Amino acid sequence: MVTTGDVGVVGELHVLAVDDSFVDRKVIERLLKFTSCKVTVVESGTRALQYLGLDGDTSSIGFDGVKVNMIMTDYSMPGMTGYELLKKIKQESSVFREIPVVVMSSENILTRIDSCLEEGAEEFLLKPVKLSDVKRLTDFIMSGEGKKVGGKRSQKRNRSDDCISSLSTTCSTVSHPCDLSSLSPSAMSSKKSRL
């Protein structure tokens, strides 16, 4: 059984990171540890579900429960994509649905971003993920905001309508996100207004 929102004894967030790339797993792990998070890294959506106890095989897991405060998943993975993992988690009971899920991708594709946000993703980050992205996320979750997620189309989406409606215009002007040093592409792809 997974509990969410509860921060560990020392005020540490526990983040589950999912990525099929070995290098990216190492980087995200370091980013999260640097921001004082406890990190569990897995290589696939399947493994992530197993870890959370959502694979229908909970009897094989010997421990009481896993406290995960946030999930960060790569989008493009063989087998189960990050999007599919996101959907599976959001379709679960309220306990799991409340876990903020952040999707990461090296590709700045509007339809992809939009479908992830529609499906309840907390944020969509462009890779390579920066320390500032992770800090922003962990601050946000530590502040307790992460608990307020409603159904699929959460109230966050409504509150950040100005951000979403400008998303298409800002993103359309970003043709080479990696070359714009003054603009953070991942910030543009997130619901920035409430952070």
Place this chain on the structure above:
Amino acid sequence: MDRNNSRRQLAAMKQSLFDQGHLDEQFIQLEELQDDANPNFVEEIVTLYYRDSSRLISSLEQTLHFCACGRERNPLDFNKLDTIMHQFKGSSSSIGAKKVKAESTLIREYCRTGNAEGCRKSFQQMKKEYVALRKRLENYFQLVRQAGPMERACRPK
């Protein structure tokens, strides 16, 4: 002093890696994740990258049918190529390998347009850069070690 000399060389080496477009901002981002407990993180990641991507390089070479015999080559599996390149580009981007990443983007474009010759040529360009960068980074990290811990320890957490 040897150390000061090393530090000057180090700064110059780093500057040229950036000026010549071999590395981008991501490399700096990784350096900023180093601290006393993890002083060699960047070197570790770069080592992992080269180890991990070598199998992708082999796979690419195989898929591109590079053979010395010069006989008629079979059509390329562009989908497979693009899939491998997506992975390769991703990890190259994660270590800040700017030129490798740019060449990878080019290869993917050729995959999309089904241009076999373009794929092969840009792969060769990319591999050249990939190999050259490895050497330069090896030298860089060697100098980092010579320059001493002061070079790494000044990052506030």
